[in-house]
Amino acid sequence: MTPMIDVVFLLIIFFLAVSQSTRATQAMIVVPTVFFGDPQSETKPFLIQIDSQGNCRLQGERTSNHKLESAINSFSEFKHSDRQVVLRCDRKCPSQFVNQILRVLNQNGIHSIQTIVVED
Amino acid sequence: MKLKASSRQNAQSLGMPLVGMIDVVFLLLIYFLVMSAWQQPEKQLTAVIQSAAIQTEAVTDLEPSVIKMNSREGSVVFQYGTRNTKELFTLKEWIQKTQFKDNGIQVHVGPDIEFELVTQVISACRAIGFQKVIYVPITD
Numbered sequence: 342m343t344p345m346i347d348v349v350f351l352l353i354i355f356f357l358a359v360s361q362s363t364r365a366t367q368a369m370i371v372v373p374t375v376f377f378g379d380p381q382s383e384t385k386p387f388l389i390q391i392d393s394q395g396n397c398r399l400q401g402e403r404t405s406n407h408k409l410e411s412a413i414n415s416f417s418e419f420k421h422s423d424r425q426v427v428l429r430c431d432r433k434c435p436s437q438f439v440n441q442i443l444r445v446l447n448q449n450g451i452h453s454i455q456t457i458v459v460e461d
Numbered sequence: 462m463k464l465k466a467s468s469r470q471n472a473q474s475l476g477m478p479l480v481g482m483i484d485v486v487f488l489l490l491i492y493f494l495v496m497s498a499w500q501q502p503e504k505q506l507t508a509v510i511q512s513a514a515i516q517t518e519a520v521t522d523l524e525p526s527v528i529k530m531n532s533r534e535g536s537v538v539f540q541y542g543t544r545n546t547k548e549l550f551t552l553k554e555w556i557q558k559t560q561f562k563d564n565g566i567q568v569h570v571g572p573d574i575e576f577e578l579v580t581q582v583i584s585a586c587r588a589i590g591f592q593k594v595i596y597v598p599i600t601d
Contacts (some may be wrong), residue, residue: 349486352475356493372579375584378504391576415556427505430576437572439579440598447510447598454596458580 373432386427386455393431395438406438410445420438430459506583508596511567525565525595526556528582532573539582549578553585565593572599 359360370392390398397404402414426446431438504597538545539552546552556566566586569578579596586594 346483346486349483349490353486353489353493356490356497360493360496372503373580375504375506375580377584377588378506379587381503381505432575432577432580434576435572436570436574436576436579436598437600439576440570440572440600443510443596444600451510453507453509455507455530456580456583457503458584459501460504460507 348441367385370429370431371433372429372457372459374461376461378458379456382425382455385426386425389428389442391425391428391430391434391438391442393433395434397438409442410449413445413449420439425455426451426453427455437452472550478556485566506580506587506594508568508583508594509565511595511597514593515600525593526559526561526566526591527567527569528552528556528586529569529571530574530579531571537574537578549581549585553589556586556591557589559589563592565595566591569599570599 370390388398388400390401395406397406397409399409399412402412428439428442440460526541531538531540536546536547539549541552541555544555546555559566568582568586570580583594583596
């Protein structure tokens, strides 16, 4: 009986830890639902998150929109690697925020992005 | 977490409801298992970013098809060639009839459009067979 209770407690602690870390990294973003999407790649991407209010996070760090360009430049690994740039944007986010970020990325030599979605 | 015999005896002597506690623990375990199973797997959409300035310079004989998305009076209007529609379904029908899919397709996105609608247009283009979908952000 005692080992079983031990295992159950360990499982609960595992699920609690995973759900907490997922909540922290995903910043309460509801991603868009689409009919068709490609499978996610296995490589670790450079992650840009935008919530429904247009607030931006680069690699989990909160960044104000007017400091975005300097923030992108501060990530030196970002420009000199082949890592994919992944945009995790809230479904309700107005496009002007996305457009602004994409324009800055384009000016900094990033010409391709992956957008996170879920299939219907 | 392994309880020693002495501590178990203490728990029993204090009247700790061990059976009730195990029930709660099992319920918690089932809750987390179900919640993790319900999460939908995430997918991705690939798009090429192209600024409006570059787009006007790079005019070739084989220009890609262009979809323009603009917000007018609270609703989104899709412009494809000379035709306009407010229905995504109608837009899908039009782009399905496009013959030269190898040239790619440009999606010009104006301000004040929900991002989900933009992704649905990009997804439709990819599903129809356009290998290259170019996102052109219109910031003005």
